[in-house]
Amino acid sequence: MIEAVAIAGLPEVRPGDDLATLLAAAAGDLRPTDVLVVAHKVVSKAEGAVRALAAVEPSERAHDLARAHGKDPRHVQVVLDEAADLLRADAGRLICRTKHGFVCANAGVDGSNAGAPDTVVLLPADPDASARALRARLGCAVVISDSFGRPWRIGQAEVAIGCAGLAPLDDWRGRTDADGRLLGATHIAIADQAAAAADLARGGKDAREPAVRLRGLERHVLDHDGPGAAALLRAPEGDLFR
Amino acid sequence: MIEAVAIAGLPEVRPGDDLATLLAAAAGDLRPTDVLVVAHKVVSKAEGAVRALAAVEPSERAHDLARAHGKDPRHVQVVLDEAADLLRADAGRLICRTKHGFVCANAGVDGSNAGAPDTVVLLPADPDASARALRARLGCAVVISDSFGRPWRIGQAEVAIGCAGLAPLDDWRGRTDADGRLLGATHIAIADQAAAAADLARGGKDAREPAVRLRGLERHVLDHDGPGAAALLRAPEGDLFR
Numbered sequence: 372m373i374e375a376v377a378i379a380g381l382p383e384v385r386p387g388d389d390l391a392t393l394l395a396a397a398a399g400d401l402r403p404t405d406v407l408v409v410a411h412k413v414v415s416k417a418e419g420a421v422r423a424l425a426a427v428e429p430s431e432r433a434h435d436l437a438r439a440h441g442k443d444p445r446h447v448q449v450v451l452d453e454a455a456d457l458l459r460a461d462a463g464r465l466i467c468r469t470k471h472g473f474v475c476a477n478a479g480v481d482g483s484n485a486g487a488p489d490t491v492v493l494l495p496a497d498p499d500a501s502a503r504a505l506r507a508r509l510g511c512a513v514v515i516s517d518s519f520g521r522p523w524r525i526g527q528a529e530v531a532i533g534c535a536g537l538a539p540l541d542d543w544r545g546r547t548d549a550d551g552r553l554l555g556a557t558h559i560a561i562a563d564q565a566a567a568a569a570d571l572a573r574g575g576k577d578a579r580e581p582a583v584r585l586r587g588l589e590r591h592v593l594d595h596d597g598p599g600a601a602a603l604l605r606a607p608e609g610d611l612f613r
Numbered sequence: 614m615i616e617a618v619a620i621a622g623l624p625e626v627r628p629g630d631d632l633a634t635l636l637a638a639a640a641g642d643l644r645p646t647d648v649l650v651v652a653h654k655v656v657s658k659a660e661g662a663v664r665a666l667a668a669v670e671p672s673e674r675a676h677d678l679a680r681a682h683g684k685d686p687r688h689v690q691v692v693l694d695e696a697a698d699l700l701r702a703d704a705g706r707l708i709c710r711t712k713h714g715f716v717c718a719n720a721g722v723d724g725s726n727a728g729a730p731d732t733v734v735l736l737p738a739d740p741d742a743s744a745r746a747l748r749a750r751l752g753c754a755v756v757i758s759d760s761f762g763r764p765w766r767i768g769q770a771e772v773a774i775g776c777a778g779l780a781p782l783d784d785w786r787g788r789t790d791a792d793g794r795l796l797g798a799t800h801i802a803i804a805d806q807a808a809a810a811a812d813l814a815r816g817g818k819d820a821r822e823p824a825v826r827l828r829g830l831e832r833h834v835l836d837h838d839g840p841g842a843a844a845l846l847r848a849p850e851g852d853l854f855r
Binding site for chain 2: 372373374375376377473474483518521522523524525526527528529530539540557558559560561563564565567568570571572587588602603604605607
C-alpha cells in the first residue's frame with residue numbers, strides 16, 4: 372500500500388530560510404523509508420533562486436521574443452539566462468532545454484506562487500544536490516518536483532527534478548514477466564511516478580502544501596543518495612521520440 | 614490523503630472473461646468515490662484484443678522493418694495494423710501514433726504478460742468505452758492505464774488511456790495562486806497522475822496485480838462518465854513540444 376499525505380502548516384518560505392528545519396517541524400514523524408516529495412518552489416526560494424524583475428535588463432533578443440509572444444521582456448530575459456537551448460517559441464511559451472538538461476516551458480521560470488510581486492522563481496541550481504542536502508538533514512528519501520508539460524498529451528504532470536535516497540528507475544530489463552517471458556526494454560520511472568502521486572495529495576495550486584510524505588516505497592528506498600534525478604535525463608541523441 | 618492498494622487474487626484473464634465480475638470479487642469493498650486503475654492488458658485480454666502471431670501474414674513493409682530493426686515480422690505487422698502513423702523507427706522500437714491518437718512504442722502492441730506463447734496484446738479498441746462499461750458495473754470511477762515512454766526522459770511512466778467517472782484534467786486557468794496571482798496555462802493531468810500513483814502500489818511486472826484501488830480522489834470523481842482520457846490527447850498541430 373502507498374499512502375500520500377500532504378504536510379500542512381509550512382510557512383511562506385523566504386530566501387535564506389532553513390528549509391530542512393521548517394520541513395522537519397511541519398512533517399513530524401519521518402521514517403528512514405519515507406519519501407518526502409517537495410515542490411521545487413520552496414527549495415528555490417530557500418536557496419535564493421529567485422529574481423526580482425525590476426533588476427533585470429532585457430537584451431535585444433529578449434525584447435524581440437517578448438514582443439513576438441506577448442510576454443514581459445524581463446521575464447523572457449530570465450528564461451534565456453536559465454536556458455541552454457531555446458527549442459521552440461509559440462503561444463506565449465518558450466520551450467527550452469535548461470542548463471540541467473530538463474526540457475520544459477520557460478526553462479522552469481515561473482511567477483506563480485513566487486511569494487512576492489514582480490518576482491520569478493527559478494529551478495534550483497542543482498536539484499539533486501538540494502535533495503541530498505535535505506536527505507542528510509531529514510533522514511528520509513527526498514524528491515524535488517516540478518510540473519512539466521508533455522508532448523502529445525494535454526495537461527502537466529509532476530516529475531522529479533532532484534532526488535536522493537530513492538532509486539529513480541526500476542530496471543526490469545533481463546527480468547521476466549508473470550509468464551516467465553523475458554521483458555524487453557522496461558525501465559520504470561519511479562521518481563517521476565512518486566512526484567505524480569504526491570501531487571494528487573495536495574489541495575491544489577492555491578493550497579500552500581509544497582511537501583507530501585509518501586509511505587510504502589521501501590522497495591525503492593536506498594541506504595545512500597543514489598544517482599539522483601539526473602539519471603532520468605535522456606541525451607538528445609538517444610531520444611527516439613524526438 | 615491518497616491511499617493506493619493493489620488488488621490481489623485476480624486470476625489470469627482470458628478472452629471472453631467477465632472482467633467486471635472478476636474485479637468486483639477481487640476488490641471487495643469499492644465505494645462510489647474510489648478510483649480503480651486497471652492495467653490495460655487484462656481489459657484487452659477480456660475483450661479479445663489479442664493476436665496469435667501464427668495467424669499473422671506479414672506484408673513486404675513489415676518484413677523490411679523487421680529486418681532493419683531485428684524484430685519478428687509478424688509482430689511488426691500487428692504494430693502496423695494498430696498504427697495510424699509510424700513516426701520513427703530505431704533501436705528495435707517503432708514509435709507510432711495509434712488509431713486512438715496515442716503516441717507510444719510499437720503502437721501499444723506487447724508480448725509481455727500476454728498469458729500465452731507467441732501471442733501479443735493490443736490496446737483496447739476504445740479504452741474510454743471500456744472504462745465506462747466497467748464503471749457501470751463496478752459503481753466506482755475507472756482508469757485504464759498503460760506504461761508509455763516519454764521524450765527527453767528515461768523510463769516509462771503509467772498514463773491513462775481510458776477513464777470514466779474521473780475528471781481527467783484539473784483546470785486552473787483563470788484561478789489564482791496562494792498569493793492571489795492569476796495562474797497562467799495550468800491544467801493538471803489528474804488521470805495520468807492517478808495511473809502513475811497506482812503503478813507504485815503494484816508489486817512489479819511479474820506480480821499479476823493489474824488493478825489498484827485509489828482512495829482520496831473525491832475532489833476529482835464525477836457523478837457521470839465525463840470526457841474520458843480522449844481529453845488528454847493533444848492534436849499534433851497544437852503541440853508546442855514536437
